[in-house]
Amino acid sequence: MAPDRKREKGTPGAFSRWMQHRANARMNRKIRKGKGGFMGMDVLILNTVGRRSGESRETPVAWFADGEDARLIIASGGGSRHPDWFANLMANADKATIELPGRTAVPVTPQRLEGADRDEAFKRIAEAQPRIAKYQSKSDREYPVVRLTPR
Template sequence: MSQEQKQGGRKKGSPSALSLWFQRKMNARTTGKVRRKGGKYLGMDLLILHTTGRRSGVARETPITWFADDDGWLVVASGGGKRDPDWYVNLMAHPEQAAVEVHGSPAVPVTPHRLAGDDHAQAWQHITGQQPRYAKYQQKSAREYPVVRLARK
């Protein structure tokens, strides 16, 4: 019997149905607060990222921290350090369907660009200059956090 069969069809380390349900409830709650408060929540600037589920095809809305960039918005796919967050995997699977809401404005279609090399390094320096906790999070993880630029279409 494989490890996946032992866990009821889930891969080792993947979230349970209960944790996914809880995460979606918390995302919906936080999304409502972000819309009411104009993008500020717990002292952070949040945007609402619109993606489409990579397997389900269901529209998803995820509140995430963003950082200003000349070409759009920068977001970090930290996912708690262990794995890519669902929003990131969905975004990369269906980049043509991505949009963002910022400060209560209507959703704006965006094109995601995963940064690499010097672009990643420069963006990472900008991000950690504004939020040093990201550098601390990165030090605790074996994987390099993806940084994505969300550029207006």
């Protein structure tokens, strides 16, 4: 009801933001119940702190194994711009945690990969999920790849 009212008042995208929030909340509930998959990918909950608001944020994000306990995530954000969670993660890296299906939050250290490290990680991600390479090929920006390592 509220999204329609906002939309009528001329706030573009209010309804789609509302729908995304609902979808994220549903996925977070599934992950907390021990079910962490979406479209053939493993999903975790990335807990960040808003860079401007200071409020806690929870975002379901696909992840890919990187060694024994590190995970890779990719900031595609629908192609056109970096997602808000990425900006929040980089601004408040020391407050980041992840939740894996059915487990409690684990503090992590995020590291944005650059150069050859990024290229190698992206190649492995694209091999695991070819659709990500397809999305990247349609974008004018290079998707950031972030390694999350438990602290």
